[in-house]
Amino acid sequence: xxxxxxxxxxxxxxxxxxxxxxxxxxxxxxxxxxxxxxxxxxxxxxxxxxxxxxxxxxxxxxxxxxxxxxxxxxxxxxxxxxxxxxxxxxxxxxxxxxxxxxxxxxxxxxxxxxxxxxxxxxxxxxxxxxxxxxxxxxxxxxxxxxxxxxxxxxxxxxxxxxxxxxxxxxxxxxxxxxxxxxxxxxxxxxxxxxxxxxxxxxxxxxxxxxxxxxxxxxxxxxxxxxxxxxxxxxxxxxxxxxxxxxxxxxxxxxxxxxxxxxxxxxxxxxxxxxxxxxxxxxxxxxxxxxxxxxxxxxxxxxxxxxxxxxxxxxxxxxxxxxxxxxxxxxxxxxxxxx
Amino acid sequence: xxxxxxxxxxxxxxxxxxxxxxxxxxxxxxxxxxxxxxxxxxxxxxxxxxxxxxxxxxxxxxxxxxxxxxxxxxxxxxxxxxxxxxxxxxxxxxxxxxxxxxxxxxxxxxxxxxxxxxxxxxxxxxxxxxxxxxxxxxxxxxxxxxxxxxxxxxxxxxxxxxxxxxxxxxxxxxxxxxxxxxxxxxxxxxxxxxxxxxxxxxxxxxxxxxxxxxxxxxxxxxxxxxxxxxxxxxxxxxxxxxxxxxxxxxxxxxxxxxxxxxxxxxxxxxxxxxxxxxxxxxxxxxxxxxxxxxxxxxxxxxxxxxxxxxxxxxxxxxxxxxxxxxxxxxxxxxxxxx
DNA sequence: GCGTTTTGTCGAAGCGCTTCGACAACTGCC
DNA sequence: GGCAGTTGTCGAAGCGCTTCGACAAAACGC
Numbered sequence: 001x002x003x004x005x006x007x008x009x010x011x012x013x014x015x016x017x018x019x020x021x022x023x024x025x026x027x028x029x030x031x032x033x034x035x036x037x038x039x040x041x042x043x044x045x046x047x048x049x050x051x052x053x054x055x056x057x058x059x060x061x062x063x064x065x066x067x068x069x070x071x072x073x074x075x076x077x078x079x080x081x082x083x084x085x086x087x088x089x090x091x092x093x094x095x096x097x098x099x100x101x102x103x104x105x106x107x108x109x110x111x112x113x114x115x116x117x118x119x120x121x122x123x124x125x126x127x128x129x130x131x132x133x134x135x136x137x138x139x140x141x142x143x144x145x146x147x148x149x150x151x152x153x154x155x156x157x158x159x160x161x162x163x164x165x166x167x168x169x170x171x172x173x174x175x176x177x178x179x180x181x182x183x184x185x186x187x188x189x190x191x192x193x194x195x196x197x198x199x200x201x202x203x204x205x206x207x208x209x210x211x212x213x214x215x216x217x218x219x220x221x222x223x224x225x226x227x228x229x230x231x232x233x234x235x236x237x238x239x240x241x242x243x244x245x246x247x248x249x250x251x252x253x254x255x256x257x258x259x260x261x262x263x264x265x266x267x268x269x270x271x272x273x274x275x276x277x278x279x280x281x282x283x284x285x286x287x288x289x290x291x292x293x294x295x296x297x298x299x300x301x302x303x304x305x306x307x308x309x310x311x312x313x314x315x316x317x318x319x320x321x322x323x324x325x326x327x328x329x330x331x332x333x334x335x336x337x338x
Numbered sequence: 339x340x341x342x343x344x345x346x347x348x349x350x351x352x353x354x355x356x357x358x359x360x361x362x363x364x365x366x367x368x369x370x371x372x373x374x375x376x377x378x379x380x381x382x383x384x385x386x387x388x389x390x391x392x393x394x395x396x397x398x399x400x401x402x403x404x405x406x407x408x409x410x411x412x413x414x415x416x417x418x419x420x421x422x423x424x425x426x427x428x429x430x431x432x433x434x435x436x437x438x439x440x441x442x443x444x445x446x447x448x449x450x451x452x453x454x455x456x457x458x459x460x461x462x463x464x465x466x467x468x469x470x471x472x473x474x475x476x477x478x479x480x481x482x483x484x485x486x487x488x489x490x491x492x493x494x495x496x497x498x499x500x501x502x503x504x505x506x507x508x509x510x511x512x513x514x515x516x517x518x519x520x521x522x523x524x525x526x527x528x529x530x531x532x533x534x535x536x537x538x539x540x541x542x543x544x545x546x547x548x549x550x551x552x553x554x555x556x557x558x559x560x561x562x563x564x565x566x567x568x569x570x571x572x573x574x575x576x577x578x579x580x581x582x583x584x585x586x587x588x589x590x591x592x593x594x595x596x597x598x599x600x601x602x603x604x605x606x607x608x609x610x611x612x613x614x615x616x617x618x619x620x621x622x623x624x625x626x627x628x629x630x631x632x633x634x635x636x637x638x639x640x641x642x643x644x645x646x647x648x649x650x651x652x653x654x655x656x657x658x659x660x661x662x663x664x665x666x667x668x669x670x671x672x673x674x675x676x
Numbered sequence: 677g678c679g680t681t682t683t684g685t686c687g688a689a690g691c692g693c694t695t696c697g698a699c700a701a702c703t704g705c706c
Numbered sequence: 707g708g709c710a711g712t713t714g715t716c717g718a719a720g721c722g723c724t725t726c727g728a729c730a731a732a733a734c735g736c
Contacts, residue, residue: 351686352685352687354685354687354688355684355686358684358685364683365682365683365684366683366685370684392690392691392692392693393690395691
């Protein structure tokens with residue numbers, strides 16, 4: 001493996017000149033630059049990442065902390081990860097993958113040992129225990145989510161409150177008055193994962209503002225959980241005409257269940273889903289949905305990290321506006337039915 | 339951020355002694371060790387990863403190259419990743435996540451710049467273009483998959499040939515003679531992804547050996563693709579009594595389709611799936627299946643990498659024996675129906 | 677009780693890079 | 707034509723760690 005000294009010798013310059021060719025931090029004449037680049041190419045020189053990190057105190061590596069338990073919403077996690085890695089590469093950075101179960105210790109490990117320049121965390125909880133820790137790190141963090149106390153911490157996410165409002169408004173405009181929410185699993189609420197909380201808060205508030213009759217229910221994974229949730233919704237709000245589903249996993253069993261019960265979508269019950277676009281369109285009924293823009297969120301998270309790293313100004317709280325795409329799962333309720 | 343020198347000063351020893359306490363490479367008296375460890379704890383010392391890598395030429399980082407296009411079998415990819423990260427951590431290593439689309443260049447980049455000690459690659463193709471590249475790297479690689487020319491390269495995977503044989507034998511023992519294979523998407527075959535090839539090869543060979551009437555078909559993703567594949571199988575092999583499904587995505591639409599057509603599982607058609615256990619049990623019919631042991635494969639891949647790193651002997655080709663779990667999707671065919 | 681190991685510690689070199697200060701050679705300007 | 711500024715390059719220091727050789731002190735063998 002050739003070193004910068006080998007390159008310097010081959011090009012007949014000093015090692016520092018090679019370094020400046022590489023970094024562009026000082027002017028180098030065209031001829032010298034050409035000679036150096038030729039030597040680099042010929043020798044197949046790649047700077048040693050560790051040496052570089054040691055000398056410059058920059059690693060060009062981002063930590064991505066993902067919930068790798070094989071849990072719900074695996075595809076969404078994957079979309080985030082893909083977006084983050086791709087975006088990071090476009091800034092000439094790499095991504096170190098950590099699991100959430102390492103908790104605070106994991107963050108501190110990679111931060112203190114200077115393995116990464118910045119951290120991106122997913123699956124943030126309302127009072128996330130990692131928050132105090134990341135505030136003490138010398139590396140900046142970007143959260144995908146919005147914890148209760150997010151002062152001074154960069155956060156990026158879909159605006160789930162607005163998403164809930166949007167879903168309800170859409171249904172209300174179509175004449176629906178009695179609407180149920182099928183939420184994430186109780187475990188997600190128990191952890192107070194911020195997207196669940198925020199969606200629920202938006203749902204309740206908008207329901208109130210619009211004077212709707214609504215009822216909300218978490219939903220255990222699996223067909224049985226969906227059955228139970230639906231039964232509860234039906235008894236608590238008889239004659240409901242629409243469902244908002246904020247639970248990717250529940251979507252399929254729910255549609256099956258409605259079908260089996262002879263309740264047609266959208267004729268008998270309208271459905272608005274909050275899920276990735278491709279999930280919405282892969283269902284037996286093409287679902288009207290609000291997209292979870294995992295790709296955008298991941299990309300923006302990386303971009304935010306980069307701005308933080310070079311002290312450019314950022315929006316500390318970046319909530320992406322939801323957009324609802326009409327497909328085939330909502331119908332207009334005629335006034336006589338209201 | 340304290341350095342090893344700070345620790346040494348605080349403990350009243352030389353930096354090298356601190357280093358030896360950390361690495362255990364030389365005997366250190368109990369008292370000295372205690373003093374050093376106290377100083378480390380008090381100062382919150384963490385060795386600088388870059389400095390360490392530079393001095394020792396070991397990074398304690400593994401590269402994991404995953405197909406991050408949001409493609410088929412996302413959950414399986416995720417399971418591999420989880421297993422790899424977890425296993426790596428248990429060996430005190432971290433994981434750098436690369437995407438397959440960076441191709442050979444990505445591997446060479448991280449290897450040449452000494453960012454990683456070893457590489458683990460997923461989604462291997464029959465004549466994978468990355469193979470020549472990894473042979474030239476100074477870091478060892480472990481493949482999850484089995485390319486055509488795998489001499490001298492460590493490979494770990496489920497034994498897909500044996501899996502196909504096992505599925506067919508199971509069905510044959512239950513009296514099935516006319517059996518269709520619903521394979522992965524044409525794109526997977528086109529890439530000659532090794533698991534698809536190997537499964538198909540095993541299927542054809544065992545079919546032959548057992549004298550079965552079989553027909554095989556790739557299957558485009560989506561309900562339409564499944565419909566087409568099933569139609570083809572039905573016309574090419576009228577009266578088939580069983581399906582082997584080596585396509586996680588197709589499973590659900592396939593069952594829906596059969597149901598819609600009034601073909602009951604297992605009464606009218608038996609099904610053996612090759613998929614993760616939890617997918618098999620999440621279907622409307624509990625499926626008899628051969629598990630894809632992603633967790634084991636990932637763990638073994640890491641373990642193999644570790645052995646390679648400290649020059650311990652390994653099995654260069656490690657094909658895990660498949661195991662079939664009987665659930666509710668296969669029935670015995672009575673002799674009169676044979 | 678004297679050589680011989682073993683044990684425990686230190687100092688120094690060096691890993692491969694970046695960066696700072698120095699400086700020579702130009703360039704431009706009145 | 708002399709002074710300031712710019713351009714292009716170099717040498718050396720230093721980033722924080724590991725590791726090697728050296729060596730004193732203790733333990734061992736006969």
